[in-house]
Amino acid sequence: MGNYEVVPEGGITLPRGFKAGGLHCGLKKTERHDLGVILCDVPAASAGVYTTNLFQAAPLLVTREALGEGGVLRAVIVNSGNANACTGEQGEADARTMQAKLAEALGVPADQVAVASTGVIGELLKMDRVVSGIEKLPGRLRDDAQGSEDFCQAILTTDLVKKTSCVKLTVDGQEVTISGASKGSGMIHPNMATMLGFVTTDAKIGAPLLQELLREVTDVTFNMITVDGDTSTNDMLVAMASGLAENEELTRSHPSFAAFADGLRHVCEDLAKAIARDGEGATKLIETRVVGASSDDAARAIAKTVIGSSLVKSAAFGADANWGRIIAAVGRAGVEVNVGTVDIRLGDISVLEQSRPVAFDEAVALEYLKGDTVMIHVDLNMGSGQAIAWGCDLTYDYVRINAAYRT
Amino acid sequence: MGNYEVVPEGGITLPRGFKAGGLHCGLKKTERHDLGVILCDVPAASAGVYTTNLFQAAPLLVTREALGEGGVLRAVIVNSGNANACTGEQGEADARTMQAKLAEALGVPADQVAVASTGVIGELLKMDRVVSGIEKLPGRLRDDAQGSEDFCQAILTTDLVKKTSCVKLTVDGQEVTISGASKGSGMIHPNMATMLGFVTTDAKIGAPLLQELLREVTDVTFNMITVDGDTSTNDMLVAMASGLAENEELTRSHPSFAAFADGLRHVCEDLAKAIARDGEGATKLIETRVVGASSDDAARAIAKTVIGSSLVKSAAFGADANWGRIIAAVGRAGVEVNVGTVDIRLGDISVLEQSRPVAFDEAVALEYLKGDTVMIHVDLNMGSGQAIAWGCDLTYDYVRINAAYRT
Structure with missing residues (x-):
């Protein structure tokens, strides 16, 4: 800048x-x-x-x-x-x-x-x-x-x-x-x-x-x-x-x-x-940064899949550090992933290293996830491809707004 | 059978x-x-x-x-x-x-x-x-x-x-x-x-x-x-x-x-x-039948896109005959569609013919959509490809269940 x-x-x-x-x-x-x-x-x-x-x-x-x-x-x-x-x-x-x-x-x-x-x-x-x-x-x-x-x-x-x-x-x-x-x-x-x-x-x-x-x-x-x-x-x-x-x-x-x-x-x-x-019903912004992918396109596909997952979005609403849903989204993005080398961080909190769970302080994670911006970092440790995507949490209000939008 | x-x-x-x-x-x-x-x-x-x-x-x-x-x-x-x-x-x-x-x-x-x-x-x-x-x-x-x-x-x-x-x-x-x-x-x-x-x-x-x-x-x-x-x-x-x-x-x-x-x-x-x-939080089954597609694969893509749309699912929960969301899903399914020849029915209620809105009785539609099974029929009037997909509505309970699944 x-x-x-x-x-x-x-x-x-x-x-x-x-x-x-x-x-x-x-x-x-x-x-x-x-x-x-x-x-x-x-x-x-x-x-x-x-x-x-x-x-x-x-x-x-x-x-x-x-x-x-x-x-x-x-x-x-x-x-x-x-x-x-x-x-x-x-x-x-x-x-x-x-x-x-x-x-x-x-x-x-x-x-x-x-x-x-x-x-x-x-x-x-x-x-x-x-x-x-x-x-x-x-x-x-x-x-x-x-x-x-x-x-x-x-x-x-x-x-x-x-x-x-x-x-x-x-x-x-x-x-x-x-x-x-x-x-x-x-x-x-x-x-x-x-x-x-x-x-x-x-x-x-x-x-x-x-x-x-x-x-x-x-x-x-x-x-x-x-x-x-x-x-x-x-x-x-x-x-x-x-x-x-x-x-x-x-x-x-x-x-x-x-x-x-x-x-x-x-x-x-x-x-x-x-x-x-300002997504319908949203209480927070979710930013997903993917690095270390085999290409920028691969990183984009993964970032968008994570940000689009209803389960990841619901967990963010509930301030639940449910990284299993993040890695499940990574694995279904349709692009090459080395299943043994994935790191995931929520803000500064490391939850997965080399695809293995890392012990973390749940209270600290809860406090972080309650904030109005959640950063999900995914490092595939494969190459230099990277991308950033943005989304929001899935909330009761999204359902309320869209169950009765037209009428 | x-x-x-x-x-x-x-x-x-x-x-x-x-x-x-x-x-x-x-x-x-x-x-x-x-x-x-x-x-x-x-x-x-x-x-x-x-x-x-x-x-x-x-x-x-x-x-x-x-x-x-x-x-x-x-x-x-x-x-x-x-x-x-x-x-x-x-x-x-x-x-x-x-x-x-x-x-x-x-x-x-x-x-x-x-x-x-x-x-x-x-x-x-x-x-x-x-x-x-x-x-x-x-x-x-x-x-x-x-x-x-x-x-x-x-x-x-x-x-x-x-x-x-x-x-x-x-x-x-x-x-x-x-x-x-x-x-x-x-x-x-x-x-x-x-x-x-x-x-x-x-x-x-x-x-x-x-x-x-x-x-x-x-x-x-x-x-x-x-x-x-x-x-x-x-x-x-x-x-x-x-x-x-x-x-x-x-x-x-x-x-x-x-x-x-x-x-x-x-x-x-x-x-x-x-x-x-029995999808998480679901109150009803949604069945989408697509016919008249250019191929069975095209029909499958459309049926799955409609059934997977959060907006279609929310509208089903709200019993809202919001066919605009259905046709928007058809249009983003990534397959060939003739934009002028689409028919859509909700159960027996025709809401779109040759891609033009059809006047229908909102009270009758509401009654139908309140049921425990909603059938969405899409006819592309292009070929003989067809497919059926199943899903459920998106509800407050889906969010509740998934905001706190792990904890």
């Missing part, structure tokens, strides 16, 4: 050129915001990654098309409370209407507007409410912290907290800011992107390189979290670069490229971890 | 030549049975399938060796309360001691004794208790229903109910019986066999054919259930054929081969479904 500085309160409107806003249009039953917008004053070099679920929601089709034509966006419109997924031709028409109406309201080209939705699958949007909300959005746009706050509130569903991250760095003597906002709490097992994530920056960078970078960073951040193993139909991560920092355009050979990439990774990792920690 | 007859109360001692028994030796904290035995009066042609988890428990090594030498077993010794997994050389020595001590007590060759264990991972067996229990086992052997009952009780852990199944059929004018007993409630996502399953039959069949058949049947029964997606270190299914029915030896060209295979499948399917229904 060190090449960038964390900005604790920075929102998505902090990079130069961005405004944001949000309001309640009537899709959520309570008076919470459910419609949000990001506007860039200039055409922003933009990139996106999407869910691998075959049933992709209508807004993803529209956003893909918009980004497909040159990677330029001026604005993003997002609604929560309804995913506009599995809604057929009407759903696609509705997503296009959202795009067109926002473009009209803001005076920007429709093919430079991205659309995102999150919420219940299989119900048509109440378009009268959406359209009248869109008409009011221009008046809610702000370039200050309140604009970012309003947007962040507008994209939440079962989330308990808003999720933002921001870093600053210097490129060619210019201050560059990277900010992000995301939402996601259930149906979280991204395979390309998270539920919804939005990154703004004033760095000058071309859309093709931003796309490459976004994919690389997603692979080690959003794609390494799981709440429940369910990959959504609506996952989408969009990044927009205004270029208003007026640095020399970033390329892979630019002296500050690594710093920018690190900063982007920091923002995406913060957002991803915040989603895991 | 029709080629065999179900015997509702039949136990594993019903086939000619088998005795069984069980007792409490002190591995479980309460006075429940924790040590069980099956004895065949004659050398039984035998077969086994095992977990694919890389960390295989010590008893599996011992049983593999025993079955490797000609496929003949005289007896099986099983303990519950301790899995004897991840216990290193001492664990392997303990499993061999169990084998040797039972052989000595029963007067059978040690290399014809299989060993199975289930319970907590990573703790050494209290061998003094196991050995003194084994010495009492010969006196507990019975060839009646009580012997079967005692054995079934001895193999349970968090299971609430014992699991048995029995069918009869006629082969060459002789009555042939196939019986099975199993256990399993959590860490259930078999990938070769269930937690523990035992099948006895008096059919005359060679060990190699029994092995082939057992694997085929396992693929469509035990391998199609999941409780929590966690594949155990101890899964094992053993089948023993005494041959005392004195039919002509079964071959694939024997006129009764299909009936025998159907009967074996019936027994294994019953046991597998009983495990799913």
